[in-house]
Amino acid sequence: MSLISTLARLEAVESGRAQPLATVRHRHLSDRPLVLVPLTTAGEAGAPLGALVGTDPGEPRLLVVAQPRDRDLRFAFLADLAEEVLPYVDSFTDVVEAAERSETDPETGKKVKVEVDLCADAPQVIVPSRAGIEYVRLLGRSMRFRRTAEQDPETPFPAPPRVPLLGRWLTHFGERARVPGSSLLLSATDLLNRHWATGQSSLEDQHLGALLAWIDADGPESGAEAALRAELGRDPQGQLFCPPAGPATDPAFDNRLLAPAIERFDRARQALASAEDGESADERLGELHVAEREIRRLILSQLRPTWDAVWRSVELLRELPAGERVADRWTRDRWSFTGHRDRIVAGEPPQPRRDDAVTAAQKLAARESAQSQLEAQEALDDPLVLAGRRLAGEAFVAEVVEVTMAWSESKRPSPRPLLTVRTDDRPHLGEGTKVYRSLEGKPQTAEFVRSEEDGSLVLRITDRMGRSKEPAPGSVPEKGERIAWTLFEHDQRVGAKLPEREETPWTHGGPPRSDTPDPELPDAVTPEDLL
Amino acid sequence: MPHPLDARALAALAANPGCRRRALLDGAGVDKTALASKLGSPAAFGQSQFAFMRGNAFEAKVKADGGRELLRLLGIAEPGTVRVPELAAAGPEGRVARTALALREATEAGTWALLDHPLLSLEVAGSPAHLEPDAVVVHPDGRWTVVEIKSFPMIDGAADASKVGAAARQSAVYVLALERVAALTRGAEVAHSVLLVCPKDFSNLPTASVVDVRKQLSVTRRQLARLTRIEEIAAALPDGVTFDVEGCSARELEAAVESVPHAYAPECLSACELAFHCRERARGAGAVEALGRSVRGELGGLTTVGDVLAAARGEEGDADDPTVEALRRAAALRAEALACR
Numbered sequence: 001m002s003l004i005s006t007l008a009r010l011e012a013v014e015s016g017r018a019q020p021l022a023t024v025r026h027r028h029l030s031d032r033p034l035v036l037v038p039l040t041t042a043g044e045a046g047a048p049l050g051a052l053v054g055t056d057p058g059e060p061r062l063l064v065v066a067q068p069r070d071r072d073l074r075f076a077f078l079a080d081l082a083e084e085v086l087p088y089v090d091s092f093t094d095v096v097e098a099a100e101r102s103e104t105d106p107e108t109g110k111k112v113k114v115e116v117d118l119c120a121d122a123p124q125v126i127v128p129s130r131a132g133i134e135y136v137r138l139l140g141r142s143m144r145f146r147r148t149a150e151q152d153p154e155t156p157f158p159a160p161p162r163v164p165l166l167g168r169w170l171t172h173f174g175e176r177a178r179v180p181g182s183s184l185l186l187s188a189t190d191l192l193n194r195h196w197a198t199g200q201s202s203l204e205d206q207h208l209g210a211l212l213a214w215i216d217a218d219g220p221e222s223g224a225e226a227a228l229r230a231e232l233g234r235d236p237q238g239q240l241f242c243p244p245a246g247p248a249t250d251p252a253f254d255n256r257l258l259a260p261a262i263e264r265f266d267r268a269r270q271a272l273a274s275a276e277d278g279e280s281a282d283e284r285l286g287e288l289h290v291a292e293r294e295i296r297r298l299i300l301s302q303l304r305p306t307w308d309a310v311w312r313s314v315e316l317l318r319e320l321p322a323g324e325r326v327a328d329r330w331t332r333d334r335w336s337f338t339g340h341r342d343r344i345v346a347g348e349p350p351q352p353r354r355d356d357a358v359t360a361a362q363k364l365a366a367r368e369s370a371q372s373q374l375e376a377q378e379a380l381d382d383p384l385v386l387a388g389r390r391l392a393g394e395a396f397v398a399e400v401v402e403v404t405m406a407w408s409e410s411k412r413p414s415p416r417p418l419l420t421v422r423t424d425d426r427p428h429l430g431e432g433t434k435v436y437r438s439l440e441g442k443p444q445t446a447e448f449v450r451s452e453e454d455g456s457l458v459l460r461i462t463d464r465m466g467r468s469k470e471p472a473p474g475s476v477p478e479k480g481e482r483i484a485w486t487l488f489e490h491d492q493r494v495g496a497k498l499p500e501r502e503e504t505p506w507t508h509g510g511p512p513r514s515d516t517p518d519p520e521l522p523d524a525v526t527p528e529d530l531l
Numbered sequence: 532m533p534h535p536l537d538a539r540a541l542a543a544l545a546a547n548p549g550c551r552r553r554a555l556l557d558g559a560g561v562d563k564t565a566l567a568s569k570l571g572s573p574a575a576f577g578q579s580q581f582a583f584m585r586g587n588a589f590e591a592k593v594k595a596d597g598g599r600e601l602l603r604l605l606g607i608a609e610p611g612t613v614r615v616p617e618l619a620a621a622g623p624e625g626r627v628a629r630t631a632l633a634l635r636e637a638t639e640a641g642t643w644a645l646l647d648h649p650l651l652s653l654e655v656a657g658s659p660a661h662l663e664p665d666a667v668v669v670h671p672d673g674r675w676t677v678v679e680i681k682s683f684p685m686i687d688g689a690a691d692a693s694k695v696g697a698a699a700r701q702s703a704v705y706v707l708a709l710e711r712v713a714a715l716t717r718g719a720e721v722a723h724s725v726l727l728v729c730p731k732d733f734s735n736l737p738t739a740s741v742v743d744v745r746k747q748l749s750v751t752r753r754q755l756a757r758l759t760r761i762e763e764i765a766a767a768l769p770d771g772v773t774f775d776v777e778g779c780s781a782r783e784l785e786a787a788v789e790s791v792p793h794a795y796a797p798e799c800l801s802a803c804e805l806a807f808h809c810r811e812r813a814r815g816a817g818a819v820e821a822l823g824r825s826v827r828g829e830l831g832g833l834t835t836v837g838d839v840l841a842a843a844r845g846e847e848g849d850a851d852d853p854t855v856e857a858l859r860r861a862a863a864l865r866a867e868a869l870a871c872r
């Protein structure tokens with residue numbers, strides 16, 4: 001954490017209110033995100049217990065598994081989830097715009113530009129917390145190798161039709177979420193933590209209720225008091241006012257409320273199975289419904305506060321204007337989405353269980369470059385982020401006090417103007433160090449020449465002044481201008497908006513799947529498997 | 532009085548080895564859960580009965596078939612005779628002695644043996660503490676391997692790294708305790724890797740992976756060597772301090788707890804029952820550690836929120852102190868950036 005963020009935390013402690021860590025929004029927010037709040041059964045690898053899902057804050061769809069150990073009920077849950085998520089995803093696949101991509105011609109081996117479709121917009125899934133993101137990955141992993149009866153009539157426990165496809169999409173979202181700055185799958189806690197500093201530690205900031213208590217505090221109560229209530233406050237029955245944001249549930253909820261309700265449900269099912277005549281069957285079916293409704297009510301009571309908190313987070317973030325370069329990163333997300341759409345249409349098998357070495361290395365490299373790009377873009381978009389880089393000596397804001405025209409000594413002299421600038425910052429400059437400023441959204445390079453005795457710095461501008469001897473109008477700063485210079489490059493990537501190789505479908509020369517020539521086999525099924 | 536150090540106590544020891552308050556309370560066998568409730572800041576730990584039942588069922592499955600299932604996980608298909616010695620005995624001292632005897636006999640016998648829930652003892656801060664690993668396997672060649680059975684899944688051969696890390700830290704303490712017994716047993720050697728057993732993928736079938744705990748061992752050894760002896764901590768207490776949770780009033784207990792210094796850091800929240808109580812104290816005192824250990828590291832000699840902010844605003848502090856200087860620049864840059872919103 002930079003000293004500036006630490007200071008923000010301390011100010012939050014003092015004022016009892018969260019303090020800004022950003023002046024703009026650094027993540028894309030869809031106009032129509034899909035919020036997913038999942039719950040899982042304690043101690044089980046991934047037996048879902050229920051979820052709230054939907055795009056309308058006022059109308060979540062409630063999905064519940066009344067007996068998480070029952071495979072049929074779990075499948076029904078996943079089928080319902082597919083019914084909510086896939087139409088949402090599909091609504092983005094058909095609206096496309098034309099885009100260009102350079103590809104290697106298989107015959108000539110030359111790079112050629114081809115026109116391809118790029119989805120005009122992409123889905124965005126928001127879950128409450130990082131644990132929720134992990135859970136999306138887990139759900140994806142558990143479903144993508146399932147077989148439906150149509151794929152394999154022999155399969156012992158066929159999955160409902162669209163479940164494997166949902167698994168592939170959730171896997172893709174989960175994988176994309178590992179790319180810094182990506183926004184296909186986001187968590188509310190990460191979003192809030194990027195933009196505000198609370199007066200508590202980053203560990204406590206993982207609790208959505210406590211985090212919101214600091215950020216959304218109004219009235220006389222301090223953030224710390226409100227957060228404490230969110231963390232620990234219980235009603236007279238011992239239940240939390242603010243249930244955990246999932247997927248784990250509160251043990252007190254499990255033990256006092258849920259376990260007895262599930263037991264009642266089990267008994268009602270047994271009773272129904274052993275009903276001897278129609279009349280008693282009707283009556284027992286009624287009891288089963290009552291038991292099931294009770295479980296639904298209980299699960300909803302745990303989910304609803306989190307659902308509301310996620311939407312409240314979205315609302316708070318919408319109040320911040322988007323950073324200028326956020327759209328650029330969203331374009332990469334759209335490429336990622338389009339690439340996966342194409343892979344599915346092309347009939348590729350699901351993502352392998354483990355990446356082969358080449359793919360793994362490529363992904364790692366892509367994530368690293370996304371990270372440095374994100375850091376650069378955030379600093380350029382936001383003076384508060386830039387302030388951290390200035391403090392670290394990686395950027396400086398300076399006023400131009402003098403401009404001296406000069407030219408290169410080649411046959412066709414190009415402009416190489418010298419700027420004398422004054423700054424209170426302390427950049428780590430050595431002779432020849434390159435520095436960059438943003439000129440109409442593009443980086444302009446200068447190099448450090450020397451420091452003057454009075455402390456001012458001399459820089460030489462080296463590019464973006466046009467082809468003539470005289471610099472193009474507006475390409476050289478004027479006396480009195482205050483300019484932010486960075487020691488880091490603004491866009492390290494070549495072909496910035498092209499999809500990464502991993503995102504390229506095999507029909508478009510994507511990566512060979514070197515170690516998995518055959519589609520992967522489904523997981524072995526055992527009588528007690530969970531998903 | 533020795534008493535079992537459970538997994539949570541071990542985790543708390545690893546999370547905050549330097550805390551004298553925790554050391555004394557654990558060393559004295561005080562029920563910290565009850566203490567925290569009585570102090571008005573109950574611990575938020577609890578176990579869901581679903582997790583409990585599933586965990587027990589899974590452990591039983593792993594240990595089924597007279598230990599053969601576990602040996603299969605170790606890669607031994609045909610173990611021959613597998614001894615599963617009876618370890619029951621009266622009282623913890625008896626169980627510790629029984630475990631040592633069983634280990635010796637099994638090592639001498641030169642066959643495979645599975646010790647189910649052995650009891651070990653280890654000196655922690657100068658006082659004996661008892662430890663109960665899930666199992667120990669004795670190899671025919673005299674090697675002993677600690678087995679840790681967890682209910683988090685291993686998916687495609689990998690489990691959650693932070694959970695594996697916690698299991699490794701816990702197992703390292705068992706290895707240390709076993710080494711004391713091994714030192715007195717001819718031909719015995721304790722393996723420095725442990726067997727972590729977890730459910731495979733989404734099933735309840737066990738799968739295992741061998742986890743090298745050498746790093747955790749040296750960290751734990753160092754931490755244990757550095758602990759202040761409990762007697763010393765106790766000697767520094769004012770006379771008449773007791774932690775009788777049943778007998779004392781909340782106010783008396785509060786004073787008693789207050790008389791032992793704490794070392795609160797946010798890591799306590801996931802490890803120690805007293806965390807909410809200590810956090811309240813740390814926050815009340817304006818301690819910057821409440822925001823994280825790294826925060827403390829950044830702020831040099833300034834330890835309270837008030838001091839840091841006063842220094843940053845130029846109201847206090849020595850401008851030549853590099854921390855104070857950096858704080859002032861940070862504050863100025865932050866203010867400038869916020870002003871152009």
Ligand code: SF4
Pocket residue numbers: 543547550551552553793794795796799803804805806807809
């Ligand atoms: S919570 Fe308190 S007693 Fe427990 S380890 Fe932390 S500081 Fe020590």
